[in-house]
Amino acid sequence: MNLRIGLGHDLHPLAEGRPFLLAGIRLPFEKGEQGHSDGDVLAHAAADALLGAAALGDIGELFSPQDPAWKNADSMKLLRQVWSRVRSAGWRLVNMDCVVICENPKILPFREQIRTALASALEAETGAVFVKGKTAESLGPAGKGLAVEANAVCLLKKI
Numbered sequence: 222m223n224l225r226i227g228l229g230h231d232l233h234p235l236a237e238g239r240p241f242l243l244a245g246i247r248l249p250f251e252k253g254e255q256g257h258s259d260g261d262v263l264a265h266a267a268a269d270a271l272l273g274a275a276a277l278g279d280i281g282e283l284f285s286p287q288d289p290a291w292k293n294a295d296s297m298k299l300l301r302q303v304w305s306r307v308r309s310a311g312w313r314l315v316n317m318d319c320v321v322i323c324e325n326p327k328i329l330p331f332r333e334q335i336r337t338a339l340a341s342a343l344e345a346e347t348g349a350v351f352v353k354g355k356t357a358e359s360l361g362p363a364g365k366g367l368a369v370e371a372n373a374v375c376l377l378k379k380i
Contacts, residue, residue, distance in 0.1 A: 223379035224315070227274025231265035232370035234362070241369075243321060243331070244338040244352075245297035250326040254369060257286035261296035263321055263352070266371040267339060268296075268303040270317065274377045275307045300342050307377070314345050315376040319352045323369040328354025 235241075239253030242261040254260025268280045284291045284299050291299075317339070321328050328335070332352055340350040357364030 225274040225377045227270040227375045229266035229269030229373040231262040233260045234368050244335045246334045248326045258294040259296050262371040264296035264300045266373040268300045270373040270375040271307045275312050311380050312377040315378050316349045317375040319373040321371045322355050322363045324366045
């Protein structure tokens with residue numbers, strides 16, 4: 222059996238006037254992720270986890286922040302493109318586990334919506350995807366409310 226683990230990480234500063242997005246789900250908050258695309262840290266971390274496990278590059282390589290084509294891009298569309306590449310390379314998702322780190326907004330009230338959106342983009346059962354929200358205990362940029370970060374780990378199985 223050919224199994225591979227991938228790890229993804231992303232961090233974006235928070236800025237007024239931007240939507241706060243996790244897996245394309247907009248959470249009510251006065252700040253959102255600042256980035257070249259829509260800044261969805263969870264979609265970016267998930268994409269990097271998948272790409273790493275399949276040894277297909279990384280999100281910055283495929284969707285360069287220097288390329289104006291990706292300005293304000295929908296990160297869930299990018300994730301679906303990544304998943305298409307991974308699937309075409311002969312992989313299927315066994316599971317993905319994610320952690321979002323921020324002081325606010327609280328993730329728990331939106332967790333099931335976020336899981337469902339992420340699983341849908343990855344053509345997986347919701348039970349194969351989990352998302353946890355954690356605080357940074359007032360430490361670092363996320364702990365001071367200046368940023369949000371996400372980590373994702375996935376297990377892929379060769380078809």
